Amino acid sequence: MSPDDIMLPVLPSQPRPAAPSGPAAALAAPTAAAPGSSAASLADPAAGCKSKSSCGTSSPVADPEIAAKIANHPCYSAEAHQYYARMHVAVAPGCNIQCNYCNRKYDCANESRPGVTSSLLSPEDALAKVKRVASEIKQMSVLGIAGPGDPLANPKRTFRTMELVARDCPDIKLCLSTNGLTLPDYVDRIAALDVDHVTITINMTDPEVGERIYPWVAFRGKKYTGREASKILSERQLEGLAMLTERKILVKVNSVMIPGVNDDHLVEVSRTVKSMGAFLHNVMPLVSAPEHGTVFGLAGQRGPTPQEVKALQDRCADDDGAEMNMMRHCRQCRADAVGLLGEDRSEEFGPETYLGTEVAYDLEGRRKVHEDIEKWRDDLRDGREAAGIAGAAGTEAARPERTVLVAVATKGGGVVNQHFGHAEEFWVYEAGENWAKLVQTRSVARYCEGPSECGDAETTLQKTVRLLSDCAAVLCSKVGPEPRDLLAAAGIEAVELYDVIEPAVAAAGARLTSDAPEVTVP
Numbered sequence: 167m168s169p170d171d172i173m174l175p176v177l178p179s180q181p182r183p184a185a186p187s188g189p190a191a192a193l194a195a196p197t198a199a200a201p202g203s204s205a206a207s208l209a210d211p212a213a214g215c216k217s218k219s220s221c222g223t224s225s226p227v228a229d230p231e232i233a234a235k236i237a238n239h240p241c242y243s244a245e246a247h248q249y250y251a252r253m254h255v256a257v258a259p260g261c262n263i264q265c266n267y268c269n270r271k272y273d274c275a276n277e278s279r280p281g282v283t284s285s286l287l288s289p290e291d292a293l294a295k296v297k298r299v300a301s302e303i304k305q306m307s308v309l310g311i312a313g314p315g316d317p318l319a320n321p322k323r324t325f326r327t328m329e330l331v332a333r334d335c336p337d338i339k340l341c342l343s344t345n346g347l348t349l350p351d352y353v354d355r356i357a358a359l360d361v362d363h364v365t366i367t368i369n370m371t372d373p374e375v376g377e378r379i380y381p382w383v384a385f386r387g388k389k390y391t392g393r394e395a396s397k398i399l400s401e402r403q404l405e406g407l408a409m410l411t412e413r414k415i416l417v418k419v420n421s422v423m424i425p426g427v428n429d430d431h432l433v434e435v436s437r438t439v440k441s442m443g444a445f446l447h448n449v450m451p452l453v454s455a456p457e458h459g460t461v462f463g464l465a466g467q468r469g470p471t472p473q474e475v476k477a478l479q480d481r482c483a484d485d486d487g488a489e490m491n492m493m494r495h496c497r498q499c500r501a502d503a504v505g506l507l508g509e510d511r512s513e514e515f516g517p518e519t520y521l522g523t524e525v526a527y528d529l530e531g532r533r534k535v536h537e538d539i540e541k542w543r544d545d546l547r548d549g550r551e552a553a554g555i556a557g558a559a560g561t562e563a564a565r566p567e568r569t570v571l572v573a574v575a576t577k578g579g580g581v582v583n584q585h586f587g588h589a590e591e592f593w594v595y596e597a598g599e600n601w602a603k604l605v606q607t608r609s610v611a612r613y614c615e616g617p618s619e620c621g622d623a624e625t626t627l628q629k630t631v632r633l634l635s636d637c638a639a640v641l642c643s644k645v646g647p648e649p650r651d652l653l654a655a656a657g658i659e660a661v662e663l664y665d666v667i668e669p670a671v672a673a674a675g676a677r678l679t680s681d682a683p684e685v686t687v688p
């Protein structure tokens with residue numbers, strides 16, 4: 167679809183920024199931005215965020231050095247994730263601990279989606295793949311190593327890969343995810359490679375909780391079990407975290423939310439890691455199915471509902487919780503994921519596409535594409551500011567008293583541009599007058615609370631309506647009569663439009679909260 171194909175409800179007298187070329191166009195960006203949208207015209211321009219920082223977390227990033235580091239990292243900046251892609255290379259097969267949600271046949275579930283198996287690459291083949299992907303997907307800005315085992319349990323392969331990529335692809339950010347057991351041993355090496363982003367999976371800081379998650383830990387040639395194992399793991403994780411933050415390396419903490427095991431404990435974890443300088447906390451749902459053959463899966467341990475995940479994320483973010491920056495848009499990628507978060511283009515890059523062919527690294531072409539993306543983002547940001555819409559840049563002071571949840575169907579590019587029936591995921595925003603803040607992404611296929619609620623008889627449509635049950639409206643480019651009726655029966659208004667997301671969400675929020683009988687701010 168070209169930008170000109172999109173019919174936007176634009177006021178004719180309003181200025182339109184130029185249509186983007188290159189990457190933004192490829193992302194189906196629209197021809198109008200916030201100032202010209204009908205949605206924006208409903209907003210009062212009195213309030214609004216003046217921040218230019220690219221913040222995807224729950225709070226604005228005041229430090230320009232940090233803002234620059236996260237500006238094009240799709241996981242550390244929710245705004246960036248609409249435009250920039252990441253890729254993972256599966257170079258790290260082994261692991262040094264056992265998690266009860268992993269059976270080793272699949273990718274490391276600390277960062278990846280359980281039940282997915284990625285094929286292993288040598289560091290040299292990984293470099294060839296990175297160069298191929300970088301030349302095809304120029305908005306790919308980050309290379310992450312996240313499995314299929316633990317990257318730091320495979321230090322030779324992991325660091326060799328990073329060295330090769332740093333040598334040949336100087337504009338790609340390096341990113342690493344680890345269970346943290348051996349992290350303190352490698353912090354200097356990580357710093358020397360200019361790795362600016364490290365994720366540690368911390369599911370507990372209390373060994374009593376930990377012994378229900380980790381049956382054993384292999385440390386310095388010895389296998390530990392019970393509380394002792396979790397005590398060692400937790401101490402090493404926190405030691406590594408402190409060492410990284412001391413070196414100004416941004417740390418994201420992942421926590422797998424396991425209902426009845428660590429859910430009540432995770433606010434405490436959030437508080438601890440925040441006090442030690444972690445930048446971002448990503449509470450991810452346990453995905454547990456008997457066919458994965460994990461201890462939790464076989465024991466019938468359920469995963470949380472999206473509503474439970476959001477409630478916990480909100481508690482961690484709250485003033486009386488941990489007041490932590492929360493990541494709300496994780497897609498639990500696979501260890502060989504390629505593309506924008508939420509899309510999986512790994513199958514386009516099989517070995518035949520990168521082995522045996524020399525790919526020239528088009529640094530200049532990539533720079534140009536990234537420049538175009540930044541221009542497009544600036545236009546949208548200026549539009550939001552002109553319309554007085556806060557939330558995207560996280561200025562909590564501007565949050566209205568009354569908000570509702572509004573779901574959006576989007577293919578990216580910052581625009582409501584997807585048919586309801588084609589959407590495999592929805593972005594859920596907190597919406598109110600002059601306020602639009604992304605609070606969760608929900609995958610239609612991912613969440614299932616077990617046979618009692620999600621049996622064979624439940625259609626995808628019914629499941630989708632249940633997924634959005636706490637939303638007041640869903641914004642999409644098109645919706646059929648059957649889903650519209652089912653949504654209406656569940657109290658969810660279906661709104662058809664093509665528009666820039668934030669102004670459209672804020673307008674819907676303003677309208678819905680003016681009718682809403684109760685305050686829904688958490």
Ligand code: CLF
Pocket residue numbers: 240241252253254277278308309310311312341342343363365418448495496497498499507
């Ligand atoms: Fe990969 Fe992870 Fe780096 Fe991102 S993923 S190593 S921080 S580049 Fe991102 Fe994927 Fe969630 Fe990970 S969406 S699973 S948080």
Ligand code: SF4
Pocket residue numbers: 261262263264265267268269270273274275276314315316345
């Ligand atoms: Fe599996 Fe990852 Fe846990 Fe290792 S750290 S046991 S690979 S989930």
